[in-house]
Amino acid sequence: MMIPNLEGYFREFVPMRDATLMALEEEARQQEIPIIGPVVGELLYVLALASQAKQILELGTATGYSAIYLARACEVSGGRVVTLERDESMARRAQANFQEAGVEHRIEVTVGDALQEMAKMSGPFDFIFMDIDKENYFHALPYCQKLLRSGGILVADNVGFQGADNFNQAVADHPEWRPVHLLCLLPLHSPEQDGLCLALRV
Numbered sequence: 001m002m003i004p005n006l007e008g009y010f011r012e013f014v015p016m017r018d019a020t021l022m023a024l025e026e027e028a029r030q031q032e033i034p035i036i037g038p039v040v041g042e043l044l045y046v047l048a049l050a051s052q053a054k055q056i057l058e059l060g061t062a063t064g065y066s067a068i069y070l071a072r073a074c075e076v077s078g079g080r081v082v083t084l085e086r087d088e089s090m091a092r093r094a095q096a097n098f099q100e101a102g103v104e105h106r107i108e109v110t111v112g113d114a115l116q117e118m119a120k121m122s123g124p125f126d127f128i129f130m131d132i133d134k135e136n137y138f139h140a141l142p143y144c145q146k147l148l149r150s151g152g153i154l155v156a157d158n159v160g161f162q163g164a165d166n167f168n169q170a171v172a173d174h175p176e177w178r179p180v181h182l183l184c185l186l187p188l189h190s191p192e193q194d195g196l197c198l199a200l201r202v
């Protein structure tokens with residue numbers, strides 16, 4: 001026997017957020033900014049802490065919601081987050097939100113195209129969170145391979161979008177990745193069924 005209304009039931013377990021995160025959720029709802037929401041936020045926090053990640057790279061900052069979760073894990077681990085955003089005004093908003101959340105000392109926002117910025121970086125990172133245009137996931141994968149240490153974790157959001165298809169195939173086919181694709185329907189996340197990919201850098 002299954003628990004009835006499983007989504008509603010699980011929704012009760014979504015952890016409480018502080019005023020900054022709640023305000024960002026409301027703003028995202030009103031302005032249709034596609035943020036990860038509290039379930040994936042919590043997942044990132046738990047994964048970053050469990051993997052003892054100290055050097056974290058994020059692709060796609062938007063208003064900084066997901067980066068705040070990652071930075072809060074870094075408060076525990078003593079680590080830092082580098083987050084890449086091509087929209088300068090979004091990056092400015094994120095910077096203000098990091099200050100409001102009290103995590104600005106843990107995060108560096110770089111304005112630019114994620115692929116071009118990654119090409120210039122040397123790493124190594126322990127953890128990468130990918131949340132840019134889905135069509136670019138495939139092109140970002142070789143850079144993730146270069147920048148993520150062996151044993152590090154790549155988390156790619158929204159891999160249920162068609163634009164992520166060639167990424168999904170590539171990460172599954174490549175011997176240096178050990179991916180798991182999760183089907184999910186998450187409160188305050190995607191409006192429909194979507195997927196998350198967690199991939200271990202072998």
Ligand SMILES: C[S@@+](CC[C@H](N)C(=O)[O-])C[C@H]1O[C@@H](n2cnc3c(N)ncnc32)[C@H](O)[C@@H]1O
Pocket residue numbers: 034035036037059060061062063064065066067084085086087090112113114115131132133136
């Ligand atoms: C889905 S939103 C990120 C949401 C954020 N990770 C969160 O959950 O709070 C995607 C963001 O990535 C940025 N973006 C898309 N493609 C990019 C690229 N190639 N390089 C840098 N930023 C990109 C967009 O401007 C947008 O702000």
